[in-house]
Amino acid sequence: MATHTPESRKARGSGADIIQVARRAGVSPATVSRVTNGRSTVARHLAKRVWQAIEELGYTPNPQARALVSGRSRVLGLLISEITNPFFPELMQSFEDVAGEHDFEVMIGSTNYNRERARIFIRRLVQRRVEGVAVMTFRAESHFLDELIAENIPLVTIDVSANAARSLVLEVDYAQGIDEAVQHLARLGHRRIGFASGPMPHLTNLRRKDAFLRSVKQIGLAEQDAPLFVGDHTFEGGTQAALHFLGLDPHPTAIVCSNDMMAVGVLRVMAERGIRVPQEMSVIGFDDIHLAEFVNPPLTTVRMSRQDLARAAYKGLEQLWTENPAGTRGPIRVATSLVVRQSTDSPGA
Amino acid sequence: MATHTPESRKARGSGADIIQVARRAGVSPATVSRVTNGRSTVARHLAKRVWQAIEELGYTPNPQARALVSGRSRVLGLLISEITNPFFPELMQSFEDVAGEHDFEVMIGSTNYNRERARIFIRRLVQRRVEGVAVMTFRAESHFLDELIAENIPLVTIDVSANAARSLVLEVDYAQGIDEAVQHLARLGHRRIGFASGPMPHLTNLRRKDAFLRSVKQIGLAEQDAPLFVGDHTFEGGTQAALHFLGLDPHPTAIVCSNDMMAVGVLRVMAERGIRVPQEMSVIGFDDIHLAEFVNPPLTTVRMSRQDLARAAYKGLEQLWTENPAGTRGPIRVATSLVVRQSTDSPGA
DNA sequence: AATATGCGGGAAATCGATTTCTGACTTTTC
DNA sequence: GAAAAGTCAGAAATCGATTTCCCGCATATT
Numbered sequence: 001m002a003t004h005t006p007e008s009r010k011a012r013g014s015g016a017d018i019i020q021v022a023r024r025a026g027v028s029p030a031t032v033s034r035v036t037n038g039r040s041t042v043a044r045h046l047a048k049r050v051w052q053a054i055e056e057l058g059y060t061p062n063p064q065a066r067a068l069v070s071g072r073s074r075v076l077g078l079l080i081s082e083i084t085n086p087f088f089p090e091l092m093q094s095f096e097d098v099a100g101e102h103d104f105e106v107m108i109g110s111t112n113y114n115r116e117r118a119r120i121f122i123r124r125l126v127q128r129r130v131e132g133v134a135v136m137t138f139r140a141e142s143h144f145l146d147e148l149i150a151e152n153i154p155l156v157t158i159d160v161s162a163n164a165a166r167s168l169v170l171e172v173d174y175a176q177g178i179d180e181a182v183q184h185l186a187r188l189g190h191r192r193i194g195f196a197s198g199p200m201p202h203l204t205n206l207r208r209k210d211a212f213l214r215s216v217k218q219i220g221l222a223e224q225d226a227p228l229f230v231g232d233h234t235f236e237g238g239t240q241a242a243l244h245f246l247g248l249d250p251h252p253t254a255i256v257c258s259n260d261m262m263a264v265g266v267l268r269v270m271a272e273r274g275i276r277v278p279q280e281m282s283v284i285g286f287d288d289i290h291l292a293e294f295v296n297p298p299l300t301t302v303r304m305s306r307q308d309l310a311r312a313a314y315k316g317l318e319q320l321w322t323e324n325p326a327g328t329r330g331p332i333r334v335a336t337s338l339v340v341r342q343s344t345d346s347p348g349a
Numbered sequence: 350m351a352t353h354t355p356e357s358r359k360a361r362g363s364g365a366d367i368i369q370v371a372r373r374a375g376v377s378p379a380t381v382s383r384v385t386n387g388r389s390t391v392a393r394h395l396a397k398r399v400w401q402a403i404e405e406l407g408y409t410p411n412p413q414a415r416a417l418v419s420g421r422s423r424v425l426g427l428l429i430s431e432i433t434n435p436f437f438p439e440l441m442q443s444f445e446d447v448a449g450e451h452d453f454e455v456m457i458g459s460t461n462y463n464r465e466r467a468r469i470f471i472r473r474l475v476q477r478r479v480e481g482v483a484v485m486t487f488r489a490e491s492h493f494l495d496e497l498i499a500e501n502i503p504l505v506t507i508d509v510s511a512n513a514a515r516s517l518v519l520e521v522d523y524a525q526g527i528d529e530a531v532q533h534l535a536r537l538g539h540r541r542i543g544f545a546s547g548p549m550p551h552l553t554n555l556r557r558k559d560a561f562l563r564s565v566k567q568i569g570l571a572e573q574d575a576p577l578f579v580g581d582h583t584f585e586g587g588t589q590a591a592l593h594f595l596g597l598d599p600h601p602t603a604i605v606c607s608n609d610m611m612a613v614g615v616l617r618v619m620a621e622r623g624i625r626v627p628q629e630m631s632v633i634g635f636d637d638i639h640l641a642e643f644v645n646p647p648l649t650t651v652r653m654s655r656q657d658l659a660r661a662a663y664k665g666l667e668q669l670w671t672e673n674p675a676g677t678r679g680p681i682r683v684a685t686s687l688v689v690r691q692s693t694d695s696p697g698a
Numbered sequence: 699a700a701t702a703t704g705c706g707g708g709a710a711a712t713c714g715a716t717t718t719c720t721g722a723c724t725t726t727t728c
Numbered sequence: 729g730a731a732a733a734g735t736c737a738g739a740a741a742t743c744g745a746t747t748t749c750c751c752g753c754a755t756a757t758t
Contacts, residue, residue, distance in 0.1 A: 017744055028708045033746055043706070060476045064416040065744035069713045073413060084639045089438040093459060100469075105456055105477060110442060120449075127409045128454060235643050264643055271645045290433045291640060294584050294613055296620045366714055377738045382716055392736070414714035418743045 016057035025053040036061060067129075075105045076317065077125040077133035079118070079144075083110040085261060086289040087306070091136060094310035102314070104131075111137060111144075118144050126151050132317040135162070136309070138204040154320035156313045160203045168316045170309070170332050172204070175211040177302035177336030178256070181284050182215035184300075184338055185254045188346045190282065192225045194252035196241035196262050198233035205233075208258050208286065227252060231262055238265020246273070253347035254282035260289045263299055267343070271296070278345035288339055298341035308334050365406035374402040385410060416478075424454045425666065426474040426482035428467070428493075432459040434610060435638040436655070440485060443659035451663070453480075460486060460493075467493050475500050481666040484511070485658070487553040503669035505662045509552045517665045519658070519681050521553070524560040526651035526685030527605070530633050531564035533649075533687055534603045537695045539631060541574045543601035545590035545611050547582035554582075557607050557635065576601060580611055587614020595622070602631065602696035609634035609641050612648055616692070620645070627694035637688055647690035657683050 022029040027046055034040045035050040042050070053059070067073045078095050080088040088110065096106045107130060109121030125133060126147055132154040135145065145162050148155055155167035162169075185193055195212045198205040209228065216226040229244045231237030241262060245252050246269070257263040263285030270277050277283055277297055285292055288303035312332045319332075371378040376395055383389045384399040391399070402408070416422045427444050429437040437459065445455045456477060458470030474482060475496055481503040484494065494511050497504055504516035511518075534542055544561045547554040558577065565575040578593045580586025590611060594601050595618070606612040612634030619626050626632055626646055634641055637652035661681045668681075 018746095019744080029745080030709080030747080031707060034707080037746080039747095041706075046707085062417070062744050063477055064413045064422060065713090066746075067413040067713095068411070068417055068715085068744080069746045071713075083438045083442045084435070086433070086435060086438075089432045089435075089441075092438075092457075093432045096457070100473065105473070107454055108441075108445070108457065124449065124454070128412055261643075268643070268645050294610075294617070296617050296645070367716095368714080378715080379717080379739080380737060383737085386716080388717095390736075395737085411714050414743090415716075416743095417714080417745085418716045420743075 016059045018059070018061065021050065021053045021057055021059050024057065025049040073129040073131055074103055075107060075128055075130045077122075077130045078106050078108045079121065079133060079135045079137055080108070080110045081137045081139060082112050085259075086291055087260075087287045088136070090290065091306040091310060094306045095134060095136075095313060098310050098314040113139075115144075119147075122147050126153070132156070132320065134313040134317065136313065138202055154317055156316035156320070158204065158309075159207060166320050168320055168332070170312050170316060170334055172207075172304060172309075172334045173336055174204075174207050175214065177286070177304070177338055178208065178211040179215045179218075180338035181256055181300075181302055182212065182219060184340065184344065185256075185282060185284070186219040188254075188282065188344060190252075190254040190347055191221065192250065192252040192254075193221065194227050194229065194241075194245040194248075194255045196238065196245075196255055196257040196266065197228060197230045198237070198258040198262070200230055205258055212256060225252075231258075233259050233262060235261050235265040235268070238262035238267075239269050240265075242266040242269035246275075253280075254284070254344070256284045256286075258286055260285035260287045260292050260299060260301055263301065263343075264291065264295055267295055267297075267299070278343050279349050280347075282344040282347070284338075284344060292339075293341070297343050300341045300344040301339055302336050303339045304334065304336045365408045367408070367410065370399065370402045370406055370408050373406065374398040421480055422478040423452055424456060424477055424479045426471075426479040427455050427457045428470065428482060428484045428486055429457070429459045430486045430488060431461050434608075435640055436609075436636045437485070439639065440655040440659060443655045444483060444485075444662060447659050447663040462488075464493075468496075471496050475502070481505070481669065483662040483666065485662065488551055503666055505665035505669070507553065507658075508556060515669050517669055517681070519661050519665060519683055521556075521653060521658075521683045522685055523553075523556050524563065526635070526653070526687055527557065527560040528564045528567075529687035530605055530649075530651055531561065531568060533689065533693065534605075534631060534633070535568040537603075537631065537693060539601075539603040539696055540570065541599065541601040541603070542570065543576050543578065543590075543594040543597075543604045545587060545594075545604055545606040545615065546577060546579045547586070547607040547611070549579055551582075554607055561605060574601075580607075582608050582611060584610050584614040584617075587611035587616075588618050589614075591615040591618035595624075602629075603633070603693070604630065605633045605635075607635055609636045609638045609648060609650055612650065612692075613640065613644055616644055616646075616648070627692050628698050629696075631693040631696070633687075633693060641688075642690070646692050649690045649693040650688055651685050652688045653683065653685045 018029045018032050022032045027050060031042055031046060032050050034042050035047050076099050092108055099106050107125060111118040133148055135155060135157045138158055145155060149164040152166055155162045155164060156170060158170050158172060193216060197209045227248060229241040231241045245255055255266055257266060263283050266283050267277060270281055275281050285299045285301035288301045292299040292301050312334050316332055367378045367381050371381045376399060380391055380395060381399050383391050384396050425448050427441060441457055448455045456474060456479060460467040482497055484504060484506045487507055494504060498513040501515055504511045504513060505519060507519050507521060542565060546558045549555060576597060578590040580590045594604055604615055606615060612632050615632050616626060619630055624630050634648045634650035637650045641648040641650050661683050665681050
C-alpha cells in the first residue's frame with residue numbers, strides 16, 4: 001500500500017509536452033501530432049521546425065495520453081509455464097525484442113503450473129488493457145484463457161487452439177527435428193531407441209511422441225525396439241526414465257527425450273551408474289536450452305528457435321489485428337532442427 | 350510498423366467506464382472515484398451501491414486514464430545483465446511478484462553486456478515514464494544510467510552507487526556466506542583453497558574476493574595457500590580457472606568460485622580429467638542458481654536469495670518515493686548463506 | 699473567368715479517470 | 729438559538745495526447 005508524496009508528480013525531469021513543442025515551433029498541437037505520427041502530410045518547412053523543437057525540448061509523447069485517446073495501450077502479454085526452465089527466459093527475451101521493435105511493451109507472467117497464479121496474471125493483463133497475448137505454455141488448459149476470450153483479446157497459442165474467434169495457433173514442426181534425430185541415430189547404428197516423453201495431457205507431448213513413433217517406423221524398427229516412458233518434463237522425470245530404460249533387457253542404446261531437462265536427468269543417472277555417454281549410451285534432448293551446452297557431455301538436441309517462435313507469435317498477433325477476413329489465415333509454422341554435440345555416437349564406440 | 354484497423358478500438362469487450370458505473374449507482378463519477386480509491390469518505394449506502402454497480406458491470410479503472418491525471422504510470426523498470434544466467438530470471442520473477450502486489454507492472458531489459466542494448470532499453474523506460482528502476486546488473490557502468498538520472502527517476506542499484514540524488518544502494522553481505530563456505534571447507538580439513546574470481550572492474554567481484562581473503566586469513570591460511578584466479582564469470586572462465594589451479598604444484602584441494610556458472614565450468618574440467626568431485630576436489634559456487642541442483646555432483650554454493658533481493662530493491666524504491674528527508678535512509682542489507690550439497694567433502698575422502 | 703476540387707493546418711472535442719472547487723446540509727459551540 | 733465549523737457529494741477543471749471538423753487558399757476543370 002505504497003503512497004507517494006504529491007510532490008513526486010511535478011518532480012519529474014525535462015518532461016516537455018506537446019503544447020510547449022507547438023509553441024516553440026510556432027504551430028498548433030495538432031500539427032505536432034501530425035508530424036510525430038506521420039499520418040497526414042505537413043509542409044516541409046513546418047515539419048522541420050517541429051522536429052527541431054522536439055529535439056531541443058527532448059520531447060517524447062506521453063504514452064498514457066496517447067493510449068487513452070487512441071484506445072491502444074501498446075502493451076502485450078506473454079504467458080509462460082515456468083521461469084526456471086531456461087527455454088522460457090530466452091523466448092521471453094526474443095519476444096520482448098520483437099515487440100520492442102514495434103513499440104510494444106510486454107507483460108510477462110509465469111504460471112509455474114499454478115492455476116491461481118495464472119488467474120491473477122490474466123486479471124492483470126485485462127486490467128492493463130493489453131492488445132494481445134502470446135500463450136507460450138505448451139499446456140492445454142484453455143479455461144485459463146476464458147477471461148481473455150471474454151474480453152475479445154487477440155490470442156496466439158502453441159499447438160493447442162484456444163477455440164476463440166480472435167485466436168490463432170502456431171504449429172511447431174516437431175516431426176522435422178525428431179526425424180533428423182532418429183535418422184542421425186540410425187546412421188550411427190542404433191537399432192534400439194527409447195523415447196522419454198513428457199506428460200500426456202499436453203498436446204505438445206503427444207505430437208512429439210507421434211513424430212518419434214513415425215520416425216522409428218520409417219527406419220524400420222519394430223515396436224518393442226522403440227520403448228516409451230512417460231515422465232513429467234523435469235529433471236526427476238528424466239532420472240525415472242533413465243532407470244526405467246536401464247531396467248529393460250536388452251536396454252536401448254540410445255534415449256531420445258521430449259525436452260532437455262529430462263535429458264539432463266538421464267545424463268545424471270548414467271554418470272552415477274558409471275555408464276559412459278556417448279560410448280555406452282547416446283542421449284538426445286529437445287529444446288536446446290542454454291544449459292545443453294554445459295552439461296557433460298554437451299547435449300545433442302533438437303532445437304526450436306526462440307527467435308523463430310517469438311517472431312511467429314508476434315506475426316500471429318499482427319494477423320489477428322488486421323483481421324484479414326478472407327485473409328491468408330494459413331497456419332504459421334515454426335521449424336525445428338537437430339544440433340549435434342557430443343552425447344551421441346555409435347553404440348559401443 | 351504495424352497499423353491497426355480503426356475498428357479495433359470499439360471492438361473491446363465489456364469495458365464499462367466510470368460514467369456508466371456512476372449512472373447505474375445513481376451517483377456522480379467523482380463519488381465512484383472516491384469509492385474505488387478509498388481516499389475520502391463516502392456514505393455507507395452509496396458506497397455499497399457503487400460497489401454493486403462495479404461488480405455488475407465488471408468495471409476496472411482504465412490505467413492509462415488514471416496514470417495520465419495522477420502523473421504516475423505504475424510501471425517500474427528492471428535492468429539485468431544477461432537472461433541466460435538463471436539467477437536473473439528467478440530474480441525477475443520475484444521482482445515482478447513484489448511489484449504486482451503493489452499494483453506495479455515491470456518492464457524488463459537485459460543488457461547482455463551490450464552498451465547499445467542497454468541504451469535502447471533505458472530510452473524505452475524513460476519514454477514509458479517508469480516511476481523507478483532496479484538496476485540489478487552487478488556492473489559499475491553507471492554512465493548507462495545517466496539518462497535516468499537526468500530524468501530524476503528513482504534508482505536502486507547493487508553494490509555500486511549510481512551517484513545520484515534519488516538513488517540508493519543495496520548492500521549484499523557477501524562476507525557472511527563466503528565465511529560460512531570457507532569455514533565449512535576448513536572444518537572438512539582443507540588447507541589449500543583456490544578462489545576463482547569474476548572480472549575485477551566489477552565491484553561485486555572485488556567484494557567477493559576481499560571477503561574470501563579475509564576468511565582464509567581468519568582460518569590461518571598463508572597467502573600462497575589461497576591462490577586467486579581472475580576469470581570472467583562464465584562457464585569458460587570456470588574451465589580456465591580449473592586448469593590454472595590444477596597446474597599449480599601443489600594444487601588446491603578445494604576451489605571456491607565467484608559464481609555458479611564458473612563452478613559448473615570447474616566441474617566439467619574435473620570430469621574430463623577424471624578427477625572425482627568431491628573426493629579429490631571440493632567445489633563451491635556462488636548464487637545458487639536452479640542449475641546448481643542438477644549438475645553432477647549437486648553443487649554446494651552460497652545462496653543469495655532472489656526473493657530477499659527483489660524485496661529489498663522494491664523497498665529501496667519505496668524509500669526513495671517517500672523521500673524521507675531526515676529518514677531512516679540506513680543501508681538496506683541482503684543476506685547470503687551457504688547451501689551444502691554434494692560437491693564438498695574432506696580431501697582424499 | 700467562374701466554379702469545383704483538394705489540401706494543409708488551426709480550433710475544439712474527445713478519451714477516462716482524478717482532483718479541486720463549491721454549495722447544501724448537519725453538527726458543534728458559546 | 730444563531731453563528732461557526734465540518735461533512736459529503738456533485739459540477740467542472742485537468743492530465744496530454746489524437747482526431748474530427750471546418751475554413752482558407754491554391755490548383756484543376758469547363
